[in-house]
Each structure stands twice: as structure tokens, then as C-alpha cells.
Amino acid sequence: MLSNSEIFQIAMEQSAYDLNCNSTDFLSIKNKVVISEHSPHARKYLILPFYCNLVSYGSNIVASVDKEIEDIVKEYINTHPIEHCFETPNLHILNDELQKKDMRVCFMAEYFLPDVNNLRELPCEYELRVLKKPDFATLYTGEWTNALCETRKELDVLAVAAYDGDKIIGLAGCSADCDTMWQIGIDVLPEYRRKGIASALTSRLALEILHLGKVPFYCAAWSNIKSVRNAIRSGFRPAWIEMTAKSMAYINKMNQTKKE
Structure with missing residues (x-):
């Protein structure tokens, strides 16, 4: 790594x-x-x-x-x-x-x-599954607009989803924005928030990206406190x-x- x-x-x-x-x-x-x-x-x-x-x-x-x-x-x-x-x-x-x-x-x-010294797989009460491109081809819907990008779907390369039974309740996706770095986006259904799902998905996807030899990165507006908190909980640090x-x-x- x-x-x-x-x-x-x-x-x-x-x-x-x-x-x-x-x-x-x-x-x-x-x-x-x-x-x-x-x-x-x-x-x-x-x-x-x-x-x-x-x-x-x-x-x-x-x-x-x-x-x-x-x-x-x-x-x-x-x-x-x-x-x-x-x-x-x-x-x-x-x-x-x-x-x-x-x-x-x-x-x-x-x-x-x-921060590889703090990045680790975080616990989640729901099942997490790694999704390849064919697995999330039908998920370009309104619930997952941060995780996946309809207008640049050719860049979306990998995702991790959280499931409650057969229902997807959270999705972290990454886009191959350049040769060495893949950007992470995250969505969780409103009724499932504040359960640690976002950080579990983000940290798991970051580890998957690193294992593929790429650098995961995460972007947030300064005013988006929820997103910044998720980045830090997930093992990311301001760069x-x-x-x-x-x-x-x-x-x-x-x-x-x-x-x-």
C-alpha cells in the first residue's frame, strides 16, 4: 500500500x-x-x-x-x-x-x-458489497447522484453498496478522474443516516482503491459539515x-x- x-x-x-x-x-x-x-x-x-x-x-x-x-x-x-x-x-x-x-x-x-495510519475498515450493521461497473449500471437514479455521475458515467469504475436485505440503502462510488487518483462520492438514504453507514462505505471503498494502486480523494464544500465529518471519520485528512x-x-x- x-x-x-x-x-x-x-x-x-x-x-x-x-x-x-x-x-x-x-x-x-x-x-x-x-x-x-x-x-x-x-x-x-x-x-x-x-x-x-x-x-x-x-x-x-x-x-x-x-x-x-x-x-x-x-x-x-x-x-x-x-x-x-x-x-x-x-x-x-x-x-x-x-x-x-x-x-x-x-x-x-x-x-x-x-491517512493510511488511520484508514481502516469500519464496522457496519448492514451488509456491504463491492460493485463493479456492470453491477451499478442501473443505479444512475436520483438517490445516488453523489456516488455516481450520469453525465460522466464512463469515469465511474468501482462502488461499495450497503444493503438492508435486498434493498440498497447507501452507495459510495468512485470516478477515475485521472490516471493516478479516483474521487469518492457518497449517498445514504435519509432514513438510514446517522448509523455509521457513510463512513463504513467510504473507508471500505478507499481501501479497495488503494489495493488497486490508485489514490482515493474526497472533496467537500467548507460549509458541508456532514461531508467533512464523514471524511474525517473515514480516515481522511485535509490536504x-x-x-x-x-x-x-x-x-x-x-x-x-x-x-x-
Whole structure:
């Protein structure tokens, strides 16, 4: 099984592909701004090049940007402390500049990696079964939209389901978002929550992924306390944070979709 240091290195190498930088850039105490470009090795769901994407593994900020906003972002990240660059009120400064370019801050998330010293199979009062691609082909329904993705179903490669008799009550799935890292998503039916099912499914799937030689990772919005708690209970630890800007048209379309 991979060690924690190997897992961390693989994650930074993937971020380097995503941002068009070097993996060592994330360990520097100096911030760095690079021009975003397309990469065949980037996470498959990313829309590249970025207009403005900020990433921090804790030591600094690496910003992957469009050339026209390079100087603005450089001044922003070199003026404010790392953690304040990802939160209000300082974030309003960047967002005001983005809006002048018809862009806005859109996605803000925390990413988690497994701690192999704490990751273990957790107990569950319900039966858990490992599912291969043919086994979950019929599960692209409303209950499992975090575990499986209808629009990118070709990336979904493995899942673990919890059963109450013949009924699926929880599902953790993973997508092969890049060559080395698979992302975990989790859903549990409302009436079965708070029973430890989510953490049992997440930890079991993470172990299955590691045994296949891949790195499991987990993403949650900072405000999603339930998801963050599940990550930690399952043996994951915070690894990096990310903020992405999108066009106003993109954001307005997302908001309209949510209203519908």
C-alpha cells in the first residue's frame, strides 16, 4: 500500500498537471502565478484553461490564470495571508476585479487524502458489497447522484453498496478522474443516516482503491459539515484547498438549474 508521503506527492503531481506548474511549487513559501493551459493529464472533468484558479497545500498559493488577470491575481495573493485569500472579506477584492472581466468566484472546496495510519475498515450493521461497473449500471437514479455521475458515467469504475436485505440503502462510488487518483462520492438514504453507514462505505471503498494502486480523494464544500465529518471519520485528512472562477453566464445557468 502507498505511504502517506507517496500519496501526498501523487496529489501534488496531479495538481501540477491541472495548474500547469511543477509539483515542488506547492511546497515553496513563495506564492506563484502561472498561465493556465490545456493538459492531457489533467483531471478529466476540469474545463481548461482556467481563467483563475487558486490552490493551496498550506505553504503558499499557486494561481493558474489567464494572462489578462495575471498581475491582478499576483498582487492579490501577495497582499493577503494565504487563508484570507480564500475567504471573505478579502475574497471580495478579487471578486470585484473578476466581475470587471465578466467573471466571478464560483467553486470553493476542500480536498481530503487518506491517512493510511488511520484508514481502516469500519464496522457496519448492514451488509456491504463491492460493485463493479456492470453491477451499478442501473443505479444512475436520483438517490445516488453523489456516488455516481450520469453525465460522466464512463469515469465511474468501482462502488461499495450497503444493503438492508435486498434493498440498497447507501452507495459510495468512485470516478477515475485521472490516471493516478479516483474521487469518492457518497449517498445514504435519509432514513438510514446517522448509523455509521457513510463512513463504513467510504473507508471500505478507499481501501479497495488503494489495493488497486490508485489514490482515493474526497472533496467537500467548507460549509458541508456532514461531508467533512464523514471524511474525517473515514480516515481522511485535509490536504489542499481550491477556488475557481467561472463566467457570469456559467454561474447564472447553474443558479437557474438549481431553481428548477
